[in-house]
Amino acid sequence: MKKIIVSVTNDLSTDQRVDKVCGTLHQNGFKIILIGRKLKNSQPLNRKYSTKRIRLVFNKGFLFYAEYNFRLFFILLFSKKDILLSNDLDTLLPNYLVSILQGKKIVYDSHELFPEIPELVHKPFVKKCWSNLEAWILPKLKNTYTVCNSIAAFYHNKYKTDFKTIINLPKEKEIQLGKFPFHSKDQKIILYQGAVNLGRGLELMIDTMPFLENTLLVIIGDGDLFNNLKQQVKNNNLTHKIHFLGKISPKQLHKLTPLANLGISVEEDLGLNYRFALPNKIFDYIQAEVPILVSDLPEMKQIAIDYKVGEVVTNRSPKKLATQIKSILEKDFSTALKKAKQELVWEKQERKLLAIFNNLK
Template structure:
């Protein structure tokens, strides 16, 4: 049985993409190990069909963390026999490249984003240049490369002279019926990290102008405390609810009970501009109309499958108008929700996984 080792830097608990990927590979007959890290706040892992390993680091952010994690990952990989390794993003690729070369086996590069263009690297030219250099050294050595959307694939191919295929971050097809307007709660729902650049400050401010609805945010991040404080300072505690981190298994029910899903980003980086977020498809699977940014990937899909609307800029006025245009027009909401129902068989993991399995099968065969 071929052994595949997949590597990430998160704590494995909430990474829906990697849980789907690893489970699919196991179902196909591979032995899979997913390697990440353990954090102070990490809870117990849920038993899954693949082995889960979490490395402990003494430093958990900044350059020293990445250096320590890659050193420990390299040591771990040196003690494991495997037939294929997978580096998820640039932060694991150094160790994976060296380990794969040492064992004489191929590796795959799975890019979840345009790593060198994330907002966290704005103004940090030295750090950005280091990551770019790592990419130019390691990515050409990969047997195959893939990413989450066509726009990022084109940009990565241009930068690194390597073909990037597309495996979209879509959910498993839901066979549950879609809840009607009357069956849903008066909830505006956001799932994802509470980080800078997500437009969450604007979203909270909008609630001052929206009556009869509650904004529910599922997730945590760098702005967790700041956003809670903002809601309190503006007297919106009764309109804004923070759920904290929610397990992937709980999200579909929450999403399916909301009347509106939010998928917004500030156009402050190429990584955001070219993004195709999993929440966009999660809302679609739940039959929940969504508000999205007028970025290339969303415009392309929504021009054909009208499951939501877009806004061209983030401001309290524009966001408030967009929200009201859906929650105050039940006819529009019903049309968008019906379109979600029609589209969810097209954008589901059952179809997307065939692309993934072909990449892995061909890599191991060659």
Template sequence: MAQLQVLFPIFIASDDFLKRAYISVINDLASDQRVHRVALLLQQEGFEVHCIGRRLPGSPDVKIAPGIKLRRYRMLFRRGPLFYACFNLRLFCSLMSCRKPFLFVANDLDTLLATSLAAGIRGTALVYDSHELFTRVPELLERPLQRNIWSRLEACLLPRVKTAITVSSSIATLYRKRYGVPFAVVRNLPLQRVPKPDRSIREGYAARYLLIYQGALNVGRGIELMIDMMPFLDDAMLLLAGVGDIEKALRKRVTEKGLSGRVVFLGRLEPEELHRYTSSADLGFSLEEDRGLSYRYALPNKLFDYIQAGIPVLCSALPEMKAVVEGYKVGRTTTERSPLALAGMVSEMLTMADEGRWKEALEKAARELCWERESHYYLALLREAGLLKREK
């Protein structure tokens, strides 16, 4: 075999020269687009990529790209301490038994324990990718015991991380001040896309305007406000694309307000279908409440999905979102939480959209706010860490 490799080095590759990257995330691998993009990026750089995550009941089969291997755990527990403990135990066992790893990538604090332990034992390089300020998410604000546990875990693990990434400058600054760890900023930007409005989608709804929210139906996202606003908007429908913890309560709210014909729950959509729906809408919402530092410093991926779909954005005037929307002039930001006042802003924005006043700014933003550009920062970090060869 060794002689054949000398004679035919192009055709026969030794396992010793394969760079294997193992990307772990606690989310369902079918829906985590950032993991998909990073997996493709690493594959393009010559890595053999393995993605490890969860498979929720009813989740579709998924294939990121030929050659990218997936391992999806079906979990007996779906939330709570036993869920996190069981997931991390399975993840640790997978990483300890995987073959000749070159790089581990841990996405968010809930995979960092297992990944950092395995990396330390096996002497494998570790990259930590924090998608949010985990210990300050709204779900933990009123649960001091759980928040304290996660905070202690973070304080124990983060100072030992050498290569770290997060999604906004504000979060990077906070982590650097708190733990002395430099975080590179790689925003959660989508691939550049051409808007694909679908006439059949618009014809399927008896309204002149379609308003859309895409993302998790969770607490603090301002979805209740969107629903309460609808009675003040004539000839408009609200599409909610996603699933989440408060979906049942939202459906009840819609029924009680007599809005069943004007608020539509689309459920979880495949990325291509979601893009068609968003491109067919007239305006996108990102009205996160200022419920803790995680939301205050958030830079949601849906903001950029709206831009790639060519529709203006109405978002909360939180610092990171405000900088993008006002900097690129692709919509409006607001601190308003009155349904009536918000409906007035929406009406004004829809009129401006009819006049084509957002079009040029959205096109410019779509060209600049895309993964094709942002991924260079990810690669630069890997080169700085010695995980990729430096460009000549």
């Protein structure tokens, strides 16, 4: 049985992509240990494979990345393994160095164009450091995959790499219904689930809500802008229309997503990373049979158009966006959603994932 050490920089509890990858590999005869970090609010884990969380002194900025990568390097160096699976650029350096020193196979899963994340837009030196690291290592990697065709093509054009595409689709599951305590039957629900960070279009949605009657906006997730957005809602006297639930477990989320009448993914075009984005939440909405409203960006736009499960934002002014939302809420996407949810599931991606790990170069 081959042992794979999988590494991420998050606390493991809400990373559904990594959990699905580890679960598939575990079910198909690989021994898995997943390494992440321990935070004060980290939720307990109950996984069929092994996990390890590192408690750090520093939890943000340069010192966090330095400490985590330093400690991860020595954990990888002195652990038994056959294969190293690095998730994203912020875990790649220690994985690559150990693979070279010990002659181990390395696999790289790029969840995004890391140097292009919006948080680095105004940090040119930091961005250059990550870009240089990427340019040094990526052309040397033989076993790579990513979340969408646009990123795979970008890396191929830039580094002549051969990234495969493993879309981050949800597992096939039955719909279960929970309850929002603040919701009445005559109200429509617009749902956002995911990171509450820069460029997610949440400020726009808050500005749009005054133009929508009998409609609630529910925001599930946490991030850098969480407190600022709550203050924006309070300042505009919209606390009765907009509800923040913070970070919840995937199990809880599974019961709440189907309650929505519309799922939104209205990210701004803040560079290549957002332009090529294909967020998990889009597929979670579809799996819950919730129509989608997405930005006019290539990957997410194509899902809405190809599967006819929603619409693309036509205008980002609050009044016109509200008009479009009203129109969507009057339409019936149920037949298309039922068909799409059968196709857009993780089970359809597993064969491609196993082909990579069973045929390492």
